[in-house]
Amino acid sequence: MMKCRRMEKWISDALDGELSPRREVILERHLRACPACRSYREGLDRIRAETGRWISPEIPEPTAREFSGILRREMESESGAVRRPPAWRWVAVSASALILVGAWLFTRRNGYESVPQTYSFVLSYDEALTHVYEEIGADRELEEMFDTLILASLDISLEDEAGMGPAPWRHSIWGEVITDEEWAVISSELKKDLNS
Amino acid sequence: MEDFPESDLVLKAQQGDVDAFTRLAEHYQAKIYHMIMRMTRDHCDTADLLQETFLRAFRSLPRFKRNSSFYTWLYRIAVNRTLNFLKKTRTESTRRRDRVFPLTSDGLGSRTVFQPEKRMLNSELKNHLDRAIESLPAVYRAAFMLVEFEGLSHKQAAFALKCSEKTVSWRMHRARKRLQARLGSFIEGGR
Numbered sequence A: 001m002m003k004c005r006r007m008e009k010w011i012s013d014a015l016d017g018e019l020s021p022r023r024e025v026i027l028e029r030h031l032r033a034c035p036a037c038r039s040y041r042e043g044l045d046r047i048r049a050e051t052g053r054w055i056s057p058e059i060p061e062p063t064a065r066e067f068s069g070i071l072r073r074e075m076e077s078e079s080g081a082v083r084r085p086p087a088w089r090w091v092a093v094s095a096s097a098l099i100l101v102g103a104w105l106f107t108r109r110n111g112y113e114s115v116p117q118t119y120s121f122v123l124s125y126d127e128a129l130t131h132v133y134e135e136i137g138a139d140r141e142l143e144e145m146f147d148t149l150i151l152a153s154l155d156i157s158l159e160d161e162a163g164m165g166p167a168p169w170r171h172s173i174w175g176e177v178i179t180d181e182e183w184a185v186i187s188s189e190l191k192k193d194l195n196s
Numbered sequence B: 001m002e003d004f005p006e007s008d009l010v011l012k013a014q015q016g017d018v019d020a021f022t023r024l025a026e027h028y029q030a031k032i033y034h035m036i037m038r039m040t041r042d043h044c045d046t047a048d049l050l051q052e053t054f055l056r057a058f059r060s061l062p063r064f065k066r067n068s069s070f071y072t073w074l075y076r077i078a079v080n081r082t083l084n085f086l087k088k089t090r091t092e093s094t095r096r097r098d099r100v101f102p103l104t105s106d107g108l109g110s111r112t113v114f115q116p117e118k119r120m121l122n123s124e125l126k127n128h129l130d131r132a133i134e135s136l137p138a139v140y141r142a143a144f145m146l147v148e149f150e151g152l153s154h155k156q157a158a159f160a161l162k163c164s165e166k167t168v169s170w171r172m173h174r175a176r177k178r179l180q181a182r183l184g185s186f187i188e189g190g191r
Helices: A002-015 A021-033 A035-051 A061-078 A087-110 A117-123 A125-136 A140-159 A180-195 B006-014 B018-040 B043-063 B070-089 B123-134 B138-149 B154-161 B165-183
Strands: none
Touching: A002 A021, A002 A035, A002 A125, A002 B165, A021 A035, A035 B123, A035 B138, A035 B165, A061 B018, A061 B043, A125 A140, A140 B138, A140 B165, B006 B018, B006 B043, B018 B043, B018 B070, B018 B138, B043 B070, B070 B138, B070 B154, B123 B138, B123 B165, B138 B154, B138 B165, B154 B165
16 A cells, blocks of 8 residues: 555656656556556546646737836836845844754754664655655645645755755755845855854 | 847846846747746736736846746746745635636647547536646645646756755645545546
8 A cells, every 4th residue: 555655656757757767667567466556547647638638828919918018117117226125034034044054064963874774764755755645644734734834845955965965055945035145144154153 | 039139138138228128028928928827827817927027027137147048037936926826815715716717628639648538528527627726735736737737847847936856746746646536536546
């Protein structure tokens, strides 16, 4: 059953052309032996076939015509305006950066290798998430909260686990909220702290 | 496309040239509209988000480092504005169904893997699938739309959604599980 749950994930990856050749072989072997997983894949094929027939929405001519004029007026009215980030952003950014740095230093100091072998399955991204989603079960709200609040954060540490990756302040997650000037101040302060 | 002087226009726009940015906007507006409309399926919301996207791009242009193409960068802004919008409105029960653009059609599709013997062309399936996709959490729906409809790879979708490829992969899997669960009786094989 656990194997089938993993295979369902692989079926999804295979549909998107994202499954490695080695796993594809394992999946195909499993599908030959497992009617339930075959049936699951057929269901997904059917969904794909149906969505493939949906029409593409085109921009209506009046919207396209008016768009440039409205955009130009807005841009001209905004040009030259000086924008300063609100104070709360500094507080939020500093707090988040401190947490990230703490986590980064912790992983640097301890490393994943020091974890006992017995628990190594917990640190396998896919296995761990399969377990988590099993625990979450049918609780849609909890699932969405986990996915939105935690899964995205897990990426940051796990994606770079190989060489501990770039410094935390270099992660693209900050790109949307921090300006270049803010970057410069935060990174220089954090570098000073780390070097001292 | 080759004749379109994107690099020059981006450079001029970065120096505050409104005309140059307007040309860029006109060039990409249809593509961006198409992508946003796929996600919101409401023309009014899409028109607002289109405007927001380009204004945001205009404001952020000085910080555009050219590490990606201008379109990819624009696309990313559009996806994130739309995603934020969808998160805010996901519980909004007052969205009227008659405003929602019907994405389903009996017209010919672009994919050729469809097997006639497995067809379930009844409108019930279309309507249920339509509703099932609309009921997906915003983050799942965004991933599903980008990969399934826009044809993006997990890597490209990850860039647009500002997350990792693994997260895209998991979101696609979770989205499909939910669709299967919702459509169980309409598609054989739903678990």
